Amino acid sequence: MNDAGPVLAVTGLGFSRSGRPVLRELDLALDAGRITLLTGHNGSGKSTLLRILAGLLPPDRGRWHIDGTPGSSWQEVRRSLLQRHCYLHQQPYLFDATVFDNIAYGLRRRRVPRREIAERVARALRHVSLEPLRDRPARALSGGEQQRVAIARAWVLRPRLMLLDEPVANMDKPARRRSIDLINRLAEHGIAVVVTSHDPQHGELRIRRHLHLYQGELSERRLRTEAASASH
Amino acid sequence: MESLGEAGIQALRLLLTGDPALWTIIGISFSVSLRAILIAAPVALLTAFALAYARFPGRRLLVALFNTALSIPAVVVGLTLYMLLSRAGPLGDWRLLFTQDAMIIGQILLSFPILVAMGHAAFQATDRRAWETALTLGASPWQALLTLIHEIRFGLMAALLAGFGRIIAEVGSSMMVGGNILNHTRNIPTAIALETSKGSFAQGIALGLVLLLLALILNLALLTLQGRGEVTA
Ligand SMILES: Nc1ncnc2c1ncn2[C@@H]1O[C@H](COP(=O)(O)OP(=O)(O)OP(=O)(O)O)[C@@H](O)[C@H]1O
Ligand SMILES: [Mg+2]
Numbered sequence: 333m334n335d336a337g338p339v340l341a342v343t344g345l346g347f348s349r350s351g352r353p354v355l356r357e358l359d360l361a362l363d364a365g366r367i368t369l370l371t372g373h374n375g376s377g378k379s380t381l382l383r384i385l386a387g388l389l390p391p392d393r394g395r396w397h398i399d400g401t402p403g404s405s406w407q408e409v410r411r412s413l414l415q416r417h418c419y420l421h422q423q424p425y426l427f428d429a430t431v432f433d434n435i436a437y438g439l440r441r442r443r444v445p446r447r448e449i450a451e452r453v454a455r456a457l458r459h460v461s462l463e464p465l466r467d468r469p470a471r472a473l474s475g476g477e478q479q480r481v482a483i484a485r486a487w488v489l490r491p492r493l494m495l496l497d498e499p500v501a502n503m504d505k506p507a508r509r510r511s512i513d514l515i516n517r518l519a520e521h522g523i524a525v526v527v528t529s530h531d532p533q534h535g536e537l538r539i540r541r542h543l544h545l546y547q548g549e550l551s552e553r554r555l556r557t558e559a560a561s562a563s564h
Numbered sequence: 565m566e567s568l569g570e571a572g573i574q575a576l577r578l579l580l581t582g583d584p585a586l587w588t589i590i591g592i593s594f595s596v597s598l599r600a601i602l603i604a605a606p607v608a609l610l611t612a613f614a615l616a617y618a619r620f621p622g623r624r625l626l627v628a629l630f631n632t633a634l635s636i637p638a639v640v641v642g643l644t645l646y647m648l649l650s651r652a653g654p655l656g657d658w659r660l661l662f663t664q665d666a667m668i669i670g671q672i673l674l675s676f677p678i679l680v681a682m683g684h685a686a687f688q689a690t691d692r693r694a695w696e697t698a699l700t701l702g703a704s705p706w707q708a709l710l711t712l713i714h715e716i717r718f719g720l721m722a723a724l725l726a727g728f729g730r731i732i733a734e735v736g737s738s739m740m741v742g743g744n745i746l747n748h749t750r751n752i753p754t755a756i757a758l759e760t761s762k763g764s765f766a767q768g769i770a771l772g773l774v775l776l777l778l779a780l781i782l783n784l785a786l787l788t789l790q791g792r793g794e795v796t797a
Contacts, residue, residue, distance in 0.1 A: 383632075383693065383696075384702050414699055415702055419696065421693050421696070421697070424693075424697070425697045427697075427715065437703075438699075438701035438702045438703075441701065441702055441704070441707050442702060485701065486700075489701065
């Protein structure tokens with residue numbers, strides 16, 4: 333993929349809620365194929381930041397460059413963010429439909445031809461090892477399976493950036509490993525990934541950068557060494 | 565005057581032999597009420613969605629007003645509409661009084677608050693994540709709205725059935741603005757009222773049976789829908 337610069341750069345990002353600043357003048361740039369860990373206490377604004385980067389929540393201020401192109405109005409920025417980025421809730425929402433229909437959702441809205449949808453969904457199902465569950469009602473799956481459906485549903489759209497809100501919280505060890513493995517593979521496909529957590533321990537997750545959100549400001553944290561993170 | 569038993573047997577005979585006068589009345593009832601609900605539903609559902617999802621001043625007051633409007637008697641709607649549509653009224657030039665169109669307008673007004681109130685409750689029960697998920701997967705706001713509607717389809721169908729149930733059986737508004745004209749604006753409820761006042765009960769009972777059967781079907785459908793809603797919630 334194109335390595336020419338960050339997939340997203342935003343400067344002076346500000347957001348307040350009921351008169352209280354949640355994010356103050358943040359600067360942030362995200363590169364393709366890299367996993368960024370975003371930590372912070374409960375209520376520090378991690379979800380808020382992710383929602384803004386996904387185009388779901390309008391910020392008060394901010395200058396945007398999306399794939400190197402400066403954005404002018406929020407309307408225009410919002411449209412590009414929604415088209416290129418995918419946000420995953422901590423507990424993903426699956427539509428009241430089959431696994432196949434869930435994964436096909438975004439492709440159908442983009443009017444991709446039927447045959448291509450079938451191919452791409454089949455590939456996505458293989459990617460998350462859920463082929464046998466293709467025709468099952470999505471709401472009847474386990475929490476870990478639901479999350480893999482949600483990842484596949486986003487991945488199939490080839491987003492530039494995926495924003496995962498606490499993707500491995502409340503998961504048992506095997507489900508956690510599977511999800512971490514999947515997230516690593518998203519980055520291998522050239523997708524920029526942001527993962528939030530209030531716990532910096534992430535085992536096998538191949539984190540390239542660690543940012544910490546505190547009192548509305550971002551700071552760069554040193555990564556633990558490769559050896560330390562690999563041995564975990 | 566016939567006995568109740570005789571009238572009942574006579575009623576069944578009328579229904580089963582396909583008495584044309586009877587079936588014309590039934591046809592008018594359904595055609596008027598179906599058109600009314602089809603016109604009212606899209607606007608009412610959009611209103612319900614806005615009341616649940618948009619943030620604007622006076623929103624709660626509007627919800628309360630729609631809930632209040634649920635209990636306005638049909639005759640009051642009929643009376644108001646009559647005054648508006650009568651020759652001397654502000655809309656007298658439309659020449660709609662004693663037409664099916666006037667009946668449809670009355671029934672739209674009657675079903676609208678039910679559709680809004682029940683639709684609002686259904687939209688309010690949706691998960692905000694559903695809306696955000698649709699958008700982040702690239703749906704336009706319109707497509708996201710359609711997705712939401714699909715997610716709460718059982719609740720919305722229940723609203724449609726309840727709205728239809730109210731207008732198919734209302735007599736007050738249809739009598740006043742329709743005028744109960746044979747083969748034109750005489751529907752089931754106004755025919756029952758007329759037959760009863762004439763003392764000929766057979767036709768009244770036959771039509772009453774049709775309404776009763778319809779009510780049973782609507783309620784069975786509602787019951788099934790509510791069951792489905794629970795399973796998917
Ligand atoms: N809809 C809202 N209305 C009012 N305040 C809100 C709303 N959403 C978030 N906030 C506030 O904004 C701040 C940041 O919330 P946010 O959910 O982004 O934090 P977080 O870092 O994701 O927390 P957690 O670790 O608990 O998920 C909090 O103080 C929260 O109270
Ligand atoms: Mg959060």
